[in-house]
Amino acid sequence: MNNTKNVVVLASGGGTNLQALIDAEKRGELGSGKITCVIASKADAYALTRAKENGIKTRTLIRKDYSDIASYSKDMRDALLEEKADVIVYAGFMTILDEQVCDEFEGKMVNVHPSLIPSFCGKGYYGLHVHEEVLKKGVKVSGATVHFVTAECDAGPIILQKAVEVLEDDTPETLQRRIMEQAEWKLLPKAVQLLCDGKIEIRNSKTYIK
Ligand code: GAR
Numbered sequence: 001m002n003n004t005k006n007v008v009v010l011a012s013g014g015g016t017n018l019q020a021l022i023d024a025e026k027r028g029e030l031g032s033g034k035i036t037c038v039i040a041s042k043a044d045a046y047a048l049t050r051a052k053e054n055g056i057k058t059r060t061l062i063r064k065d066y067s068d069i070a071s072y073s074k075d076m077r078d079a080l081l082e083e084k085a086d087v088i089v090y091a092g093f094m095t096i097l098d099e100q101v102c103d104e105f106e107g108k109m110v111n112v113h114p115s116l117i118p119s120f121c122g123k124g125y126y127g128l129h130v131h132e133e134v135l136k137k138g139v140k141v142s143g144a145t146v147h148f149v150t151a152e153c154d155a156g157p158i159i160l161q162k163a164v165e166v167l168e169d170d171t172p173e174t175l176q177r178r179i180m181e182q183a184e185w186k187l188l189p190k191a192v193q194l195l196c197d198g199k200i201e202i203r204n205s206k207t208y209i210k
Contacts, residue, residue, distance in 0.1 A: 005196040006036040008085040010076075010093035012063075013127070015047025016180055017091035017112055017188050022054050024189030033196035037083045039076070041095050059083075063095050073098040080105065087195055090149060091188065094126050102151040107202060109149035110195060112188045114179050116161055117145040121154035131172040131179070142166050142175065144183035146191040148202070157207045159200060160187045 007030070009018050018038060024030050038051035041063040051058045061079060066072040077100050080088060090111035102109070113121055114130050120142070125133065134142045143163040148156035162183040166175060194200050194209060201208045 003032045005033045005086040007033040007087045008037045008083050009089045011047035011091050012041045012094040013092045015050045018047045020185035031193040031197035073100045077101045096153050099151045111149045113145045116143040128172045131175045146187045159191045159207050
């Protein structure tokens with residue numbers, strides 16, 4: 001019996017979180033997960049180059065080619081079914097897919113978000129904007145969260161979180177980098193490993209690690 005889990009990674013940009021997943025898989029730290037495909041929502045996403053350099057199949061599903069999220073979600077659902085995705089990872093994927101995808105793959109999709117949810121999350125909070133808002137507010141601690149994806153943005157059950165200090169002289173860019181290094185690049189591969197190995201249970205919208 002083949003226990004390998006097909007991990008499909010969705011990305012829109014630089015793909016440093018994808019790189020962390022690739023590196024983890026090489027170190028044997030993705031459990032039974034194997035990254036089988038990367039799907040990008042933008043043609044120039046550097047994540048595509050990272051995938052190709054590592055011999056991973058790539059596909060593009062360009063968000064701006066679609067006038068509405070329903071038709072985009074339908075094609076994404078079809079692509080994920082074609083790829084026989086067991087686990088889907090949003091790694092800097094900046095599109096909110098609708099129920100067609102979220103219901104089909106319930107409990108199989110995870111997202112990394114660059115703050116401590118429920119702070120600084122939801123519509124409009126993505127990428128550097130999150131860190132800009134954190135610095136505007138003057139909070140002393142931020143961090144990252146890996147959570148299950150549901151149709152409601154950043155609202156699915158939380159799997160892992162890690163706090164990271166905010167420094168007085170931080171810019172959005174320095175804070176983003178520290179949160180990636182200290183939190184995202186560690187949490188995301190760990191959560192994918194746990195999910196691939198069937199170690200996450202969801203009860204009453206909360207997760208429990210077995
Ligand atoms: C990461 O910080 C990720 O947490 C964030 O965008 C960045 C992508 O970087 N994602 C979101 O804001 C999703 N709401 P990457 O392309 O280098 O992985």
